[in-house]
Amino acid sequence: MKVELISIGDELLIGQTVNTNASWLGETLSKSGAEIIKTVAISDKKKEIIASLNAIYDDTDCIIITGGLGPTKDDITKYTLAEYFGSKLKQDKHTLDKIESFFSQRNRPMLDSNYKQAELPVDCTILENDYGTAAGMWFEKNNKIFISLPGVPYEMRGIMTEQAIPKLKKRFKLKSMYYKTALTQGIGESFLAEKIQEWEDQIYKNGLSLAYLPSSGIVKLRISSAKGSDDAAMIDTLFAELENLIPNHFFGYDRDTLPQIIGQQLIDKKLTIGTVESCTAGMLASQISSIPGASAYYEGALLTYSYKIKTSLANVPADLIQKEGAVSEPVAIQMAENGRNILGADICISTTGIAGPGGGTETKPVGMVWIAIATKDGTTTKKMQFSKHRERNIRMTVLSALNLLRLELRK
Amino acid sequence: MKVELISIGDELLIGQTVNTNASWLGETLSKSGAEIIKTVAISDKKKEIIASLNAIYDDTDCIIITGGLGPTKDDITKYTLAEYFGSKLKQDKHTLDKIESFFSQRNRPMLDSNYKQAELPVDCTILENDYGTAAGMWFEKNNKIFISLPGVPYEMRGIMTEQAIPKLKKRFKLKSMYYKTALTQGIGESFLAEKIQEWEDQIYKNGLSLAYLPSSGIVKLRISSAKGSDDAAMIDTLFAELENLIPNHFFGYDRDTLPQIIGQQLIDKKLTIGTVESCTAGMLASQISSIPGASAYYEGALLTYSYKIKTSLANVPADLIQKEGAVSEPVAIQMAENGRNILGADICISTTGIAGPGGGTETKPVGMVWIAIATKDGTTTKKMQFSKHRERNIRMTVLSALNLLRLELRK
Numbered sequence: 001m002k003v004e005l006i007s008i009g010d011e012l013l014i015g016q017t018v019n020t021n022a023s024w025l026g027e028t029l030s031k032s033g034a035e036i037i038k039t040v041a042i043s044d045k046k047k048e049i050i051a052s053l054n055a056i057y058d059d060t061d062c063i064i065i066t067g068g069l070g071p072t073k074d075d076i077t078k079y080t081l082a083e084y085f086g087s088k089l090k091q092d093k094h095t096l097d098k099i100e101s102f103f104s105q106r107n108r109p110m111l112d113s114n115y116k117q118a119e120l121p122v123d124c125t126i127l128e129n130d131y132g133t134a135a136g137m138w139f140e141k142n143n144k145i146f147i148s149l150p151g152v153p154y155e156m157r158g159i160m161t162e163q164a165i166p167k168l169k170k171r172f173k174l175k176s177m178y179y180k181t182a183l184t185q186g187i188g189e190s191f192l193a194e195k196i197q198e199w200e201d202q203i204y205k206n207g208l209s210l211a212y213l214p215s216s217g218i219v220k221l222r223i224s225s226a227k228g229s230d231d232a233a234m235i236d237t238l239f240a241e242l243e244n245l246i247p248n249h250f251f252g253y254d255r256d257t258l259p260q261i262i263g264q265q266l267i268d269k270k271l272t273i274g275t276v277e278s279c280t281a282g283m284l285a286s287q288i289s290s291i292p293g294a295s296a297y298y299e300g301a302l303l304t305y306s307y308k309i310k311t312s313l314a315n316v317p318a319d320l321i322q323k324e325g326a327v328s329e330p331v332a333i334q335m336a337e338n339g340r341n342i343l344g345a346d347i348c349i350s351t352t353g354i355a356g357p358g359g360g361t362e363t364k365p366v367g368m369v370w371i372a373i374a375t376k377d378g379t380t381t382k383k384m385q386f387s388k389h390r391e392r393n394i395r396m397t398v399l400s401a402l403n404l405l406r407l408e409l410r411k
Numbered sequence: 412m413k414v415e416l417i418s419i420g421d422e423l424l425i426g427q428t429v430n431t432n433a434s435w436l437g438e439t440l441s442k443s444g445a446e447i448i449k450t451v452a453i454s455d456k457k458k459e460i461i462a463s464l465n466a467i468y469d470d471t472d473c474i475i476i477t478g479g480l481g482p483t484k485d486d487i488t489k490y491t492l493a494e495y496f497g498s499k500l501k502q503d504k505h506t507l508d509k510i511e512s513f514f515s516q517r518n519r520p521m522l523d524s525n526y527k528q529a530e531l532p533v534d535c536t537i538l539e540n541d542y543g544t545a546a547g548m549w550f551e552k553n554n555k556i557f558i559s560l561p562g563v564p565y566e567m568r569g570i571m572t573e574q575a576i577p578k579l580k581k582r583f584k585l586k587s588m589y590y591k592t593a594l595t596q597g598i599g600e601s602f603l604a605e606k607i608q609e610w611e612d613q614i615y616k617n618g619l620s621l622a623y624l625p626s627s628g629i630v631k632l633r634i635s636s637a638k639g640s641d642d643a644a645m646i647d648t649l650f651a652e653l654e655n656l657i658p659n660h661f662f663g664y665d666r667d668t669l670p671q672i673i674g675q676q677l678i679d680k681k682l683t684i685g686t687v688e689s690c691t692a693g694m695l696a697s698q699i700s701s702i703p704g705a706s707a708y709y710e711g712a713l714l715t716y717s718y719k720i721k722t723s724l725a726n727v728p729a730d731l732i733q734k735e736g737a738v739s740e741p742v743a744i745q746m747a748e749n750g751r752n753i754l755g756a757d758i759c760i761s762t763t764g765i766a767g768p769g770g771g772t773e774t775k776p777v778g779m780v781w782i783a784i785a786t787k788d789g790t791t792t793k794k795m796q797f798s799k800h801r802e803r804n805i806r807m808t809v810l811s812a813l814n815l816l817r818l819e820l821r822k
Binding site: 012013014015016017018019020022023024025026027028030036037038039040041042043048051052055057177179181188189190191193194200210211212213214215216222224274275277280281282283284285286288289290292293294295298299300301302303304305306308309312313342343344356357358359365385386387389390391392394 | 421422423424425426427428429430431433434435436437438439441447448449450451452453454455459462463466468481482483484485516517518519522523524525542544563565622624685686688691692693694695696697699700701703704705706709710711712713714715716717719720723724753754755767768769770801802805
């Protein structure tokens with residue numbers, strides 16, 4: 001089943017609303033075995049709606065249209081579709097009853113515009129809306145199915161899940177697309193590609209496809225199979241090979257996150273952790289403690305932003321800062337080791353760096369960061385060099401620190 | 412200037428990535444006076460890219476294409492566009508230099524695939540990428556401009572803001588829609604609407620429009636004028652009235668942020684600040700220090716997540732925690748007042764609360780938070796009650812703390 005999505009609404013075009021309906025429908029339909037060919041967003045104009053209906057590909061089976069079904073003047077989808085399909089509007093008794101009970105339950109009077117919502121095209125199958133007043137509509141023409149749904153996300157999702165998808169499954173033999181995504185940290189897209197070249201070739205040889213999904217600090221690798229879950233075991237085998245290929249970068253699958261993985265490692269090993277942060281200034285702590293139940297392993301932190309506090313709180317000797325600079329390996333080590341004692345934690349991780357945009361020098365440019373991890377067995381350090389972009393440098397430092405922590409905990 | 416957006420990437424169709432590029436471009440271009448006609452998302456397939464280029468409306472002036480410019484095998488946009496425009500690829504020396512310096516700055520070797528990124532169509536104007544290795548491209552054909560940009564959001568935004576938009580402004584006479592947005596914190600949308608009802612009526616009487624843009628903790632109020640900046644003075648007068656109407660909630664305009672406003676207040680008053688955080692666990696510190704130059708006023712923090720650390724680091728008496736509970740006014744006060752001394756800061760703000768989902772009791776439910784601000788003149792406290800949602804509770808606490816700090820600094 002090939003599907004096109006048409007989202008209607010000016011708010012999508014001017015960026016006031018992010019089109020999460022398209023991503024939800026994309027995910028839900030792909031998982032149900034449909035192939036999404038194209039998604040389009042257009043304005044609330046009759047001309048635009050007709051033009052996008054005329055632009056549908058010949059081999060598309062189903063078109064899902066969201067938005068423009070509300071009671072206000074700018075909602076014109078129903079009228080436009082009725083005209084497009086040459087169908088008259090008629091009051092539907094059952095829909096009217098539902099709308100009336102919707103208002104009476106909320107003790108609110110019904111307006112003229114709400115009565116009009118019960119007028120629906122005679123040639124459509126009505127998809128009941130249990131969450132609002134705008135009914136969904138199912139049209140068929142030229143061997144294609146057109147489904148029109150309200151744009152309010154939870155109404156759209158309700159009608160889709162409870163009515164449209166079951167009806168589509170009866171009509172089409174859907175074989176779900178299967179996909180699984182591996183998550184990597186600390187390696188750029190092109191290095192990763194070079195490192196896993198031979199592995200990648202196997203993916204294609206097995207008739208699967210691979211996508212690289214990069215974002216700052218994290219690259220996701222998604223394998224997908226058009227044959228559905230029959231290939232699940234093969235994909236698992238391939239990913240097991242990937243884990244061995246890039247153990248320092250691979251950290252999980254699908255919706256896994258580094259803070260969650262680290263939390264589990266700490267719980268398994270019955271260890272506690274603390275942080276001493278300079279350039280990340282609490283972002284690392286807030287990531288580690290973002291997991292429900294983090295109080296089982298997270299002790300706390302010293303955020304030693306100023307030199308003064310580095311000395312007074314984290315006991316970093318002032319002359320060491322003077323001699324080596326606050327962004328240096330010895331200072332990172334002192335922060336982590338002293339922090340471990342002060343916080344009374346089994347492990348302490350420190351960050352010190354030049355986030356930018358100011359503060360860089362020739363030998364210590366913006367984006368230079370030292371990370372140290374102190375444990376009972378000693379202290380590991382790592383130097384990183386990021387970019388000029390403050391926010392990104394902080395984010396990259398946090399991700400790198402979390403990944404180093406994961407590796408340390410795996411030892 | 413009429414614009415169509417084409418976003419390329421399977422991840423958009425299957426809903427793995429929400430298309431925030433489209434909404435950012437929509438917002439940015441609308442504000443620059445462009446009209447967005449249509450946005451399309453398609454897969455990384457040559458056939459689909461060509462089909463969407465062929466489906467562009469006759470009266471569209473500019474087509475912005477994002478995605479598919481990376482170094483890996485699934486990135487085919489550049490090759491497809493070169494073919495579409497009948498343009499050969501040739502190594503561009505300047506782009507190669509930039510890519511080489513990108514890698515050398517990071518002390519990383521350059522791969523074959525990165526050299527290939529310097530091969531660009533001879534018939535395009537290159538839009539330099541200062542944030543990554545994939546250059547943007549500007550083609551012209553049949554009186555239309557085609558701009559191809561990488562899909563990584565910050566690279567796309569950088570090239571767009573610094574290069575594409577200035578070039579477009581030279582080409583088209585853009586008459587901007589004029590907008591100004593006021594920012595409020597700590598008041599819900601419907602309460603706000605009730606409070607400013609009469610003020611709102613004036614907006615419409617003056618032929619302007621108003622939009623409420625709610626997100627958790629912050630409601631934005633956007634006045635827009637179709638007449639462009641001619642109405643700017645009138646809008647400023649209206650907003651000045653709003654400032655007087657809701658002084659405890661109004662905090663700024665447009666891209667102002669609370670951390671930035673507080674930073675300016677602290678600089679103006681020559682004061683330093685520190686934080687002692689429990690439930691916000693560093694998020695408050697990272698917000699305050701997110702501003703470039705924050706080291707002028709931000710000292711540091713104690714993140715006293717565990718009871719043990721509350722006592723050992725912030726000197727909160729163990730028997731006080733025992734008696735009153737860690738989430739209580741006296742503990743919040745101790746955290747702020749002791750923190751002020753320990754951190755050697757002029758002002759210290761503390762947070763303690765039950766972020767959830769666990770840990771709530773009948774008298775202290777999930778979402779209950781105490782905030783205290785200690786200054787040389789004494790300590791102010793506030794109790795808040797948020798929801799059951801951990802992430803939202805932390806975010807709301809941070810925003811409330813920042814707004815309280817703004818009010819304290821205004822005294």
